[in-house]
Amino acid sequence: MSGFDFKIKYNDKRSNARVGVIHTVHGDIQTPAFVPVGTQATVKSLDNQDLEKVGTQVFFINTYHVYLRPGLEVVKKFGGLHCFTGWNKPLMTDSAGFQIFSLGDFNRQRKLCLQGETLQVPLVKISDKGVIFRSHLDGSEHFFTPEKSIEAQMILGADIMIAFDECTFYPATYDYAKQAMLRTHEWASRCLTAARGKPNGQALYGVVQGGIFEDLRKQSAKYISSLPFEGIAIGGVSVGESKKEMRDVLDWVVPLLPAEKPRHLLGVGEIDDIFSLVERGIDSFDCVMPTRLGRMGQVLVRKVEDRGWKLDITKAMYASDKRPIDETCDCLVCKNYHRAYLHHLFRARELLAYRLATYHNLYFLEKLMQDIRQSIKEGRLAQLKKEWL
Amino acid sequence: MSGFDFKIKYNDKRSNARVGVIHTVHGDIQTPAFVPVGTQATVKSLDNQDLEKVGTQVFFINTYHVYLRPGLEVVKKFGGLHCFTGWNKPLMTDSAGFQIFSLGDFNRQRKLCLQGETLQVPLVKISDKGVIFRSHLDGSEHFFTPEKSIEAQMILGADIMIAFDECTFYPATYDYAKQAMLRTHEWASRCLTAARGKPNGQALYGVVQGGIFEDLRKQSAKYISSLPFEGIAIGGVSVGESKKEMRDVLDWVVPLLPAEKPRHLLGVGEIDDIFSLVERGIDSFDCVMPTRLGRMGQVLVRKVEDRGWKLDITKAMYASDKRPIDETCDCLVCKNYHRAYLHHLFRARELLAYRLATYHNLYFLEKLMQDIRQSIKEGRLAQLKKEWL
Numbered sequence: 001m002s003g004f005d006f007k008i009k010y011n012d013k014r015s016n017a018r019v020g021v022i023h024t025v026h027g028d029i030q031t032p033a034f035v036p037v038g039t040q041a042t043v044k045s046l047d048n049q050d051l052e053k054v055g056t057q058v059f060f061i062n063t064y065h066v067y068l069r070p071g072l073e074v075v076k077k078f079g080g081l082h083c084f085t086g087w088n089k090p091l092m093t094d095s096a097g098f099q100i101f102s103l104g105d106f107n108r109q110r111k112l113c114l115q116g117e118t119l120q121v122p123l124v125k126i127s128d129k130g131v132i133f134r135s136h137l138d139g140s141e142h143f144f145t146p147e148k149s150i151e152a153q154m155i156l157g158a159d160i161m162i163a164f165d166e167c168t169f170y171p172a173t174y175d176y177a178k179q180a181m182l183r184t185h186e187w188a189s190r191c192l193t194a195a196r197g198k199p200n201g202q203a204l205y206g207v208v209q210g211g212i213f214e215d216l217r218k219q220s221a222k223y224i225s226s227l228p229f230e231g232i233a234i235g236g237v238s239v240g241e242s243k244k245e246m247r248d249v250l251d252w253v254v255p256l257l258p259a260e261k262p263r264h265l266l267g268v269g270e271i272d273d274i275f276s277l278v279e280r281g282i283d284s285f286d287c288v289m290p291t292r293l294g295r296m297g298q299v300l301v302r303k304v305e306d307r308g309w310k311l312d313i314t315k316a317m318y319a320s321d322k323r324p325i326d327e328t329c330d331c332l333v334c335k336n337y338h339r340a341y342l343h344h345l346f347r348a349r350e351l352l353a354y355r356l357a358t359y360h361n362l363y364f365l366e367k368l369m370q371d372i373r374q375s376i377k378e379g380r381l382a383q384l385k386k387e388w389l
Numbered sequence: 390m391s392g393f394d395f396k397i398k399y400n401d402k403r404s405n406a407r408v409g410v411i412h413t414v415h416g417d418i419q420t421p422a423f424v425p426v427g428t429q430a431t432v433k434s435l436d437n438q439d440l441e442k443v444g445t446q447v448f449f450i451n452t453y454h455v456y457l458r459p460g461l462e463v464v465k466k467f468g469g470l471h472c473f474t475g476w477n478k479p480l481m482t483d484s485a486g487f488q489i490f491s492l493g494d495f496n497r498q499r500k501l502c503l504q505g506e507t508l509q510v511p512l513v514k515i516s517d518k519g520v521i522f523r524s525h526l527d528g529s530e531h532f533f534t535p536e537k538s539i540e541a542q543m544i545l546g547a548d549i550m551i552a553f554d555e556c557t558f559y560p561a562t563y564d565y566a567k568q569a570m571l572r573t574h575e576w577a578s579r580c581l582t583a584a585r586g587k588p589n590g591q592a593l594y595g596v597v598q599g600g601i602f603e604d605l606r607k608q609s610a611k612y613i614s615s616l617p618f619e620g621i622a623i624g625g626v627s628v629g630e631s632k633k634e635m636r637d638v639l640d641w642v643v644p645l646l647p648a649e650k651p652r653h654l655l656g657v658g659e660i661d662d663i664f665s666l667v668e669r670g671i672d673s674f675d676c677v678m679p680t681r682l683g684r685m686g687q688v689l690v691r692k693v694e695d696r697g698w699k700l701d702i703t704k705a706m707y708a709s710d711k712r713p714i715d716e717t718c719d720c721l722v723c724k725n726y727h728r729a730y731l732h733h734l735f736r737a738r739e740l741l742a743y744r745l746a747t748y749h750n751l752y753f754l755e756k757l758m759q760d761i762r763q764s765i766k767e768g769r770l771a772q773l774k775k776e777w778l
Contacts, residue, residue, distance in 0.1 A: 041733065045740040048725065070708060070733045077709050078729070086725045319459060320466050336437060336475045340467070344430065344459045351434040351743055 003200035004159065004230055006262045006283075010377050016254060016281035019376045022262055024090045024159035025201035026082065029057045031262065032278045032376075034269060034369050035092060035286035036362055040065045041085050044291055045355040046362070048087050053332065054359060055366035058090035058159070060286040063152055064099035067142075068135050072155050080157025091158040092286070095149045095191075095207075098235075098266070100124060100133045101167045126166065128183060146187040150194035154202065160231065161198075162266075163191040165207040168236045177211030181220050184209045184235075188227055203230035205264055211236060212245050214252050221256035231262040234282075238267030246273065250280040257281075271300070271309040271368070275385045278372055290361035295354045297346045300364040301326040303388065313357065318343040331363035392589035393548065393619055395651040395672075399766050405643060405670035408765045411651055413479045413548035414590035415471065418446045420651065421667045421765075423658060423758050424481060424675035425751055429454045430474050433680055434744040435751070437476050442721065443748060444755035447479035447548070449675040452541055453488035456531075457524050461544050469546025480547040481675070484538045484580075484596075487624075487655070489513060489522045490556045515555065517572060535576040539583035543591065549620065550587075551655075552580040554596040557625045566600030570609050573598045577616055592619035594653055600625060601634050603641050610645035620651040623671075627656030635662065639669040646670075660689075660698040660757070664774045667761055679750035684743045686735045689753040690715040692777065702746065707732040720752035 005023040012018065022029040036043050036051075038059045043051060051059065061081055066072075070084075078084040081091055103124050125132040130145030149164035165184040168177045188206045195204050206229035210216030224232055234253055237246045246268060257263055262283045269287025277285055290300065297314040311318075313325070324334035325342065333342075333356045345353035368388075375384040394412040401407060411418040425432050425440075427448045432440060440448065450470055455461075459473075467473040470480055492513050514521040519534030538553035554573040557566045577595045584593050595618035599605030613621055623642055626635045635657060646652055651672045658676025666674055679689065686703040700707075702714070713723035714731065722731075722745045734742035757777075764773040 040737045040739060041730075042737075042739050042741050045744075047721075047741055047745065049721070069737055070729070074709050074729060074733070078711070078727070084727070084730055084733075086727070086730065320463050322467070332436075332438070338467070338473070338475070340459070340463060341430075341473055341475065344463070344473075348429045348431075348458055350429060350431050351740060352431050352436055354740055355434075355744065356436065 004203040006231070006260070008260070012279070012376050012381055013379060014382060015279035017279045017376050017381055018281060018283070019373050020262070020283060022090075022160075022283070024203075026088060026090045026159055027057075029090055029284070030373060031283040032369060032372060033057055033284040034274070034365050035060045035264075035284055036291060037062070037286055037288045038085075039288075040069070041081060043358075043362075044295065045351075045358045048085070050355070050359055051087070051362075052089075054363040055370070056089075056362065058092060058284075059087070060092045060094065061156070061158065062096070062099055063093045063149065063156060064096040066156065067096060067152055068137055072152055075157075076155050080155065082157060090160070092160040092162070092264075093153045093156050093158040094162045094266070095164040096144055096152065097131075097149070097162075097165050098167050100131050100144060101169065103133055103136065126183075128186065146190040147194040150191050150198075150204070154195070154198055157202070159202065160264075161195070161202060161204045162233055162264075163188050163204060163206045163229070165209055165235055168209055168211045170212070170236075172211045174211070174213055174216075177209075177213055177216055181209045181211075181216050185220070185223050188224060188229075192227060192229070205229055205231040205233040205262075207233045207235045207266070208253055208257075209236050210249075212249065214248075217249055217252045218256060221253040225256060225258050225261075229261070231264060232257050233264040233266050235266045237265065238287075243270075243273065243276070247276050247280070250277060250282065254281045269365075272389055274368065274372070275381075275389065278376075279381060279385070290365050291358050294357035294359075294361040297353070297357060299325045299342070299357050300361045302328055313339060313342050314346045315343075325360050326364065329360065329364055329367070331360050333357075333360040333363075393592040395620070395649070397649070401668070401765050401770055402768060403771060404668035406668045406765050406770055407670060407672070408762050409651070409672060411479075411549075411672070413592075415477060415479045415548055416446075418479055418673065419762060420672040421758060421761060422446055422673040423663070423754050424449045424653075424673055425680060426451075426675055426677045427474075428677075429458070430470060432747070432751075433684065434740075434747045437474070439744070439748055440476070440751075441478075443752040444759070445478075445751065447481060447673075448476070449481045449483065450545070450547065451485070451488055452482045452538065452545060453485035455545065456485060456541055457526055461541055464546075465544050469544070471546060479549070481549040481551070481653075482542045482545050482547040483551045483655070484553040485533055485541065486520075486538070486551075486554050487556050489520050489533060490558065492522055492525065515572075517575065535579040536583040539580050539587075539593075543584070543587055546591070548591065549653075550584070550591060550593045551622055551653075552577050552593060552595045552618070554598055554624055557598055557600045559601070559625075561600045563600075563602055563605075566598075566602055566605055570598045570600075570605050574609070574612050577613060577618075581616060581618070594618055594620040594622040594651075596622045596624045596655070597642055597646075598625050601638065603637075606638055606641045607645060610642040614645060614647050614650075618650070620653060621646050622653040622655050624655045626654065627676075632659075632662065632665070636665050636669070639666060639671065643670045658754075661778055663757065663761070664770075664778065667765075668770060668774070679754050680747050683746035683748075683750040686742070686746060688714045688731070688746050689750045691717055702728060702731050703735045704732075714749050715753065718749065718753060718756070720749050722746075722749040722752075 153161040265285040321339035542550040654674040710728035
């Protein structure tokens with residue numbers, strides 16, 4: 001197969017939604033696509049067969065985590081993450097930026113400062129050159145640069161890589177958001193230079209930043225669009241903004257992006273967010289929601305009255321419940337297990353609980369994405385949205 | 390299908406080993422059979438499809454655990470454990486005796502006494518009538534009798550139930566072992582009376598006790614054999630005796646048991662034990678070994694030099710190992726994952742680690758049991774044993 005490629009198949013007439021196919025050397029991704037997160041090179045509790053069965057097309061691995069453990073040397077011996085994990089379908093990696101900056105969580109630092117505490121050993125030091133950070137595992141010091149991020153991601157060998165950016169945490173002042181955006185732009189060029197030798201099959205997405213400021217977001221959208229990235233990612237909308245602010249950012253940014261390039265939204269994916277981002281023209285998005293919620297016993301269901309799209313299976317009311325998690329779902333869990341059994345497994349903290357809940361949640365979300373793609377093709381996305389929201 | 394039934398198909402000419410079929414209303418169990426343990430109504434980390442794929446014919450659920458959580462009332466609403474767990478193949482339950490007596494672990498009590506400590510609140514009080522014990526979950530007090538154990542097991546609805554016995558912990562004095570055996574005999578009759586109304590499909594196994602004393606074991610074997618149980622279990626050989634003592638007990642007991650009834654050995658199943666117990670005429674045995682070891686990162690392999698039948702996948706030497714766990718194994722884990730990936734999952738304490746290791750270990754053991762059954766049919770059990778030990 002040839003290299004990375006994106007084709008749009010249908011454009012929605014009533015919104016900016018579109019259906020397309022991202023072609024990679026490890027297979028196709030039908031878009032709009034949900035991308036589950038497999039932080040440490042595993043989507044927690046599921047094996048590759050489970051992932052195929054729930055309909056996972058691609059998953060996201062955090063460069064920060066696999067860089068620290070098992071380490072690049074190990075993955076290199078396997079020729080990349082595909083061979084190391086045994087997952088032969090598409091993969092994405094991020095730049096490590098988000099995790100590194102999370103260590104220096106500005107909200108937390110600000111709170112500590114407001115409480116009169118001084119940070120004795122900041123976990124993160126940022127300069128134009130790059131970022132010094134300490135491992136959350138053993139405290140060891142590491143230096144990451146745009147070049148090092150790309151070098152790492154080329155070793156990891158995912159089909160889609162993300163440029164190294166400075167993620168603006170919320171709330172950020174205008175000045176700080178601007179500074180971070182400018183640094184992100186500078187680093188974007190350095191990433192492209194570093195990625196010159198990458199194989200044809202590996203795509204690199206640039207990242208749009210700019211906080212919640214319209215002029216910065218537009219400036220960033222234009223600048224990143226002007227560079228020869230294979231795709232565009234939008235960052236910094238998962239770190240505390242309201243849903244309205246996320247929609248605003250997409251309204252400012254997406255119309256300025258080149259139509260022919262795939263667009264990825266980083267770290268967003270609640271059920272209602274999904275409709276918002278799809279109708280604004282996002283082609284893929286990653287989110288820990290369904291997997292993280294699943295491990296907490298929160299399982300996804302069709303909306304029931306005002307209760308949202310999830311129920312807490314650990315509640316006593318489900319102790320003898322003979323129904324499946326969701327009566328409309330035909331996943332392995334809903335076909336084979338009662339709510340009462342899942343409730344018991346969670347109460348007893350049995351390992352199987354986490355897998356069954358995760359499995360259902362991912363299946364549920366993949367099914368929603370299939371329905372969304374189909375509804376766009378048939379010109380009834382708005383109708384589907386109304387049925388869900 | 391009709392009720393519980395056992396047929397012997399082949400008797401080994403050179404040992405007491407035999408191949409047979411236990412027929413239950415939930416399906417057949419080819420013997421000699423390994424019975425994995427699903428303590429809290431789940432074989433830890435595996436779902437029912439996994440269990441079928443590894444070749445599990447029947448699994449063991451601990452009455453003590455499900456009695457406390459989710460509780461009999463919940464299971465009753467589902468008509469038993471089969472419906473509650475979604476597992477439609479044969480199941481076994483124990484009497485709750487072993488767990489209750491473990492709470493009063495005499496070794497531990499003896500050690501505390503030797504250290505000069507007095508036990509202020511003994512967790513277990515035994516009388517001829519029954520046993521008072523406290524829940525390990527919330528400290529609540531419960532009273533169990535032979536009648537209550539059978540009543541509970543009839544609600545749980547497993548295909549094979551075990552009579553309520555007093556398990557003799559090791560080392561026990563002759564007098565204590567005798568007293569416990571006599572109580573076990575008395576309780577055996579009460580269990581049979583209590584089980585009069587049980588459905589035809591549910592079998593009740595009596596338990597042979599008697600510690601490591603030849604005359605007591607023989608007396609117990611004869612007495613339990615004289616009662617109208619559907620099968621015979623041998624208890625008290627997993628609580629501290631040496632492997633030689635286990636073999637001695639089997640040598641004393643098994644020849645006195647009625648040939649036509651199935652024989653279950655409670656709580657034994659290391660690889661070398663398996664050959665010992667099979668050639669002494671045991672038809673089934675349960676053991677937590679493969680599942681518990683799996684969760685610790687100990688994975689089963691064909692014997693390598695003097696290293697036994699397991700390797701510790703968490704060791705650094707496996708960090709880049711491209712081999713499957715066992716090169717002769719064709720399980721899903723060995724076909725799809727490298728040792729290095731499993732090592733990484735264990736080091737990162739990822740949920741998937743426990744499932745993959747458990748899956749492999751159970752598959753490995755079920756494969757061994759298939760080979761053992763085949764070897765008995767073909768008159769080459771001794772040869773197979775030599776290849777393994």
